[in-house]
Amino acid sequence: MFSEQPQQPIAATKKSIFASTWFFILATGCAIWAGSKSSDYYWQHSEMSARQYAMVWDGYQRLSPEGQTKFGSVLLKGFLLKPELSAITDIALQERDSFSISAGDTGEEAESVTHQIYRFYAGIPTVSIAKDKLLASLAAQGSAKPE
Known part of the structure; x- marks a missing residue:
C-alpha cells in the first residue's frame, strides 16, 4: 500500500532552509553595516x-x-x-x-x-x-x- 519515497525532497528542503537562513543573516549583516556607514556619511556631510x-x-x-x-x-x-x-x-x-x-x-x-x-x-x-x-x-x- 505504501511505497517508499526517496529521501531527496527532505534533503532539498533542509538545504533550502539552511541556505535561506544564511541568506537572511548575510542580508541583515549588510543592512547593519550599510546603515552605520550611511549614518556616518550623513553626519559628516549634512x-x-x-x-x-x-x-x-x-x-x-x-x-x-x-x-x-x-x-x-x-x-x-x-x-x-x-x-x-x-x-x-x-x-x-x-x-x-x-x-x-x-x-x-x-x-x-x-x-x-x-x-x-x-x-x-x-x-x-x-x-x-x-x-x-x-x-x-x-x-x-x-x-x-x-x-
Whole structure:
C-alpha cells in the first residue's frame, strides 16, 4: 500500500532552509553595516538645521570681535556642516570657561529628522532666518562669502 519515497525532497528542503537562513543573516549583516556607514556619511556631510543655525547665531552674538573673526574662518564656504559645531564651540570656549548656547527664537518651526534627511539627499540647502542673519553679519565683516 505504501511505497517508499526517496529521501531527496527532505534533503532539498533542509538545504533550502539552511541556505535561506544564511541568506537572511548575510542580508541583515549588510543592512547593519550599510546603515552605520550611511549614518556616518550623513553626519559628516549634512548641513545644519534651522534650529542649529539659531543656536550658532545666538552664540555668535555673544562672541568678542576677535572670536567673531575666528568664527568667520569656519564659515568661509557660506554654510555649516554638523561636525563644525564642535569647532564653533571650541572658539567660544577659548573666550570663556563655560559657554551655553540656546536656540534663539527666530520664529521658525523645528524641522523633522525625516525632512532633514530628505533635504540632504536631494541637495536642498537649509533655509533659515538665523542662517541669513549670520551670513549677512559675516559678509559685513568681509569674512564669509554669501551663497
